[in-house]
Amino acid sequence: ERPTVSQEGGQRFSQTSEVVVNEQLHDGEKPHKCLECGKSFRQSGTLISHQIIHMGERPNECGECGKSFRQKFLLICHQRIHARERPYQYGECGKSFRKKSLLICHWRTHTREGPYECGECGKSFRRKTLLICHRRTHTREGPYKCGECGKNFRKKSLLICHRRTHTRERPYECGECGKSFRKKSLLICHQSTHTRERPYECGECGKSFRKQLKSLYICHQRSHTGERPIKCPECQKRFHSSSNLLLHLRIHTDERPFLFPECGKGFKQSSTLVTHQHIHTGERPYKCPQRGKSFSVHSSFIRHQRRH
Numbered sequence: 001e002r003p004t005v006s007q008e009g010g011q012r013f014s015q016t017s018e019v020v021v022n023e024q025l026h027d028g029e030k031p032h033k034c035l036e037c038g039k040s041f042r043q044s045g046t047l048i049s050h051q052i053i054h055m056g057e058r059p060n061e062c063g064e065c066g067k068s069f070r071q072k073f074l075l076i077c078h079q080r081i082h083a084r085e086r087p088y089q090y091g092e093c094g095k096s097f098r099k100k101s102l103l104i105c106h107w108r109t110h111t112r113e114g115p116y117e118c119g120e121c122g123k124s125f126r127r128k129t130l131l132i133c134h135r136r137t138h139t140r141e142g143p144y145k146c147g148e149c150g151k152n153f154r155k156k157s158l159l160i161c162h163r164r165t166h167t168r169e170r171p172y173e174c175g176e177c178g179k180s181f182r183k184k185s186l187l188i189c190h191q192s193t194h195t196r197e198r199p200y201e202c203g204e205c206g207k208s209f210r211k212q213l214k215s216l217y218i219c220h221q222r223s224h225t226g227e228r229p230i231k232c233p234e235c236q237k238r239f240h241s242s243s244n245l246l247l248h249l250r251i252h253t254d255e256r257p258f259l260f261p262e263c264g265k266g267f268k269q270s271s272t273l274v275t276h277q278h279i280h281t282g283e284r285p286y287k288c289p290q291r292g293k294s295f296s297v298h299s300s301f302i303r304h305q306r307r308h
Helices: 016-027 044-055 072-083 100-111 128-139 156-167 184-195 211-225 242-253 270-281 298-306
Strands: none
């Protein structure tokens, strides 16, 4: 049987159907439409895989933990967790991944490529989901609502983490000292205090930062350059980092998310809540090494030291 040649790109195929699919890829044509949601696909096989979502069917079950998946490739990827298999390795740094998509995403951290750009501020992102979430900072959309206090969040992960302020749950524990945290990122940051490793050094002033605090290092560099790329949508004031913007936004909203259960008083910053707790407990953790006087508030301790 003679191979069929595609008009687009001159590729050879054994069947005419393969030529049709290839030419659809070139044209961007998506002839296979889902009757349930209207989404279109280039190939019938992709449509069939998609329709399983509507059926709620999860026929692919993991023999190790019993978790089931809609598609076989998701099961294969999941099984790599149990096997500790990471077949996709990046040659630049040697880091390996379970999924090809994660490798591509990591590759962009080296190239600084961000194909998804925000039309509002020009900031680019490695993944489309990150762009969608970022856009909510401009629209102030918060689709995830806390049933306890009514606060809204841009991301589901932020809501889950926020709920822990109500339940006082701290699921991430340090194996070194037993200290626990609400967020995994806080645990990772804390763990680096045991190693004392600080690979990011500022060429301007020599200050160094832990590996887990690269974003803090980038923000620190802006203090030398004077760069303030983050803008407040309310008053146009600019900031070094998004965390500073979030603190500033509470001036406009008068939001006080850090609540002390003993007296019901709310605070805009967690550090202010900690200071307030010292008033109730009588704790004075800031002690002057010269005179032995102790203070419950850090700013009072600093003022005292300046008198020496």
